[in-house]
């Protein structure tokens with residue numbers, strides 16, 4: 320998927336004749352050029368290469384998006400638990416706006432962001448004593464042939480009380496006002512609101528909500544997301560050349576319109592309330608993708624061999640083969656290719672095997 324994604328240039332990159340960062344993701348070597356690349360195991364048993372650049376493009380790179388969304392999911396889960404441990408309620412809302420299948424993503428995105436911002440400044444919001452301490456908002460974008468681009472917002476409201484009946488009444492009233500706010504013109508059935516019990520009893524609901532907040536466009540079962548479009552191309556899951564181009568077009572358009580957009584927004588008031596999470600709040604997407612836990616170094620790859628692995632796009636296969644059959648699996652895989660006919664395994668002074 321990343322190999323397909325990196326062929327795409329935004330208009331700006333084309334104009335400035337600049338290579339997109341995703342082209343270096345998983346390929347380019349970090350920092351000290353004389354160090355080999357390490358195949359490592361993390362604390363959860365996952366295998367990865369350490370010492371390689373990550374692009375950190377949430378809207379663009381399927382590999383980095385997975386890491387970033389995983390981090391945000393954990394962060395939200397922690398925030399929810401902290402709030403529930405104070406016996407306070409949380410509301411979960413999904414907001415949409417009306418769009419036609421012919422509306423551009425640009426237009427629908429602007430509409431939903433502008434209208435939500437103005438909605439929060441509206442009389443209803445300002446005047447109601449709704450008890451919201453702060454909020455987390457995520458943006459999700461899906462696409463379908465029947466309805467076109469469908470950007471929508473998932474929002475968590477953190478309340479200063481546990482009057483669930485009152486809160487639910489407020490949230491329902493809010494949805495009613497939202498659908499007719501400015502040019503939203505959306506249907507009440509397209510919106511959604513629910514409560515997370517303050518007593519932390521509903522573990523599944525919490526799980527569902529953090530998934531929906533952060534994983535929607537990666538694992539969506541509803542309609543097509545830009546990443547599922549990429550997956551279809553990568554797996555040759557299309558009827559003809561026309562459909563393939565259309566899938567790529569969806570991805571391209573999505574990348575173009577999401578530049579500079581935040582995937583998760585955490586309000587300042589919530590950051591203040593839960594300052595114990597400040598380190599996590601402050602992490603940029605780059606920080607997140609470059610954060611690694613090395614439990615064990617399994618194998619070292621010298622730079623000339625690494626370059627050949629990249630040239631043949633074998634990075635994911637190397638990981639898979641190591642998982643299946645260790646060093647022998649990797650050796651058998653590589654020596655299958657002409658480029659590696661002189662491949663040797665050496666043991667370094669720290670007794671790590673090195674591919675040279």
Ligand SMILES: [Zn+2]
Pocket residue numbers: 341344345373374375376380381382383384
């Ligand atoms: Zn990346």
